[in-house]
Amino acid sequence: xxxxxxxxxxxxxxxxxxxxxxxxxxxxxxxxxxxxxxxxxxxxxxxxxxxxxxxxxxxxxxxxxxxxxxxxxxxxxxxxxxxxxxxxxxxxxxxxxxxxxxxxxxxxxxxxxxxxxxxxxxxxxxxxxxxxxxxxxxxxxxxxxxxxxxxxxxxxxxxxxxxxxxxxxxxxxxxxxxxxxxxxxxxxxxxxxxxxxxxxxxxxxxxxx
Numbered sequence: 001x002x003x004x005x006x007x008x009x010x011x012x013x014x015x016x017x018x019x020x021x022x023x024x025x026x027x028x029x030x031x032x033x034x035x036x037x038x039x040x041x042x043x044x045x046x047x048x049x050x051x052x053x054x055x056x057x058x059x060x061x062x063x064x065x066x067x068x069x070x071x072x073x074x075x076x077x078x079x080x081x082x083x084x085x086x087x088x089x090x091x092x093x094x095x096x097x098x099x100x101x102x103x104x105x106x107x108x109x110x111x112x113x114x115x116x117x118x119x120x121x122x123x124x125x126x127x128x129x130x131x132x133x134x135x136x137x138x139x140x141x142x143x144x145x146x147x148x149x150x151x152x153x154x155x156x157x158x159x160x161x162x163x164x165x166x167x168x169x170x171x172x173x174x175x176x177x178x179x180x181x182x183x184x185x186x187x188x189x190x191x192x193x194x195x196x197x198x199x200x201x202x203x204x205x206x207x208x209x
Contacts, residue, residue, distance in 0.1 A: 027094030088141020095128030
């Protein structure tokens, strides 16, 4: 049971889209779930209900894209809670890289792309959002969405990159771990957290700006 100062958070990454199925970098491009992606989300939600039979979500805040909102609705159908779209949780804008195949990026911009894979904070995609600006936006939006949810059980659904970023913050890991947390980790994670974890991370970002 959560303490009065904690939130019982279920973080979930949205299902895959057709672009992701073929290895195309999506960024902030708004796409629906692919059929396989939808099947994986349903299987994941079933796993969540079996692993956490006590789970009763009061609210599910989600990114505004179609894949995230549908993932949130599927979760709500099984675990309860009203879905609330939060524009500030939207995906990082990757500029001219959006829509490109990852193998094409590796061929044309090998050094930059591989560096971005090793640590997404170290490279700014051309005409894209800087990592630190996007991270600050994400944290500010999350804190605002969760401000009145202390003591409750809340779901958070975001795109894969944002899921990796939030997990790295929760586990106090460097940004060089973001892609590993996306690819090697589970599609969901439940944790009791103090909001101060995210507030401190945002304050540190602002101080370093």
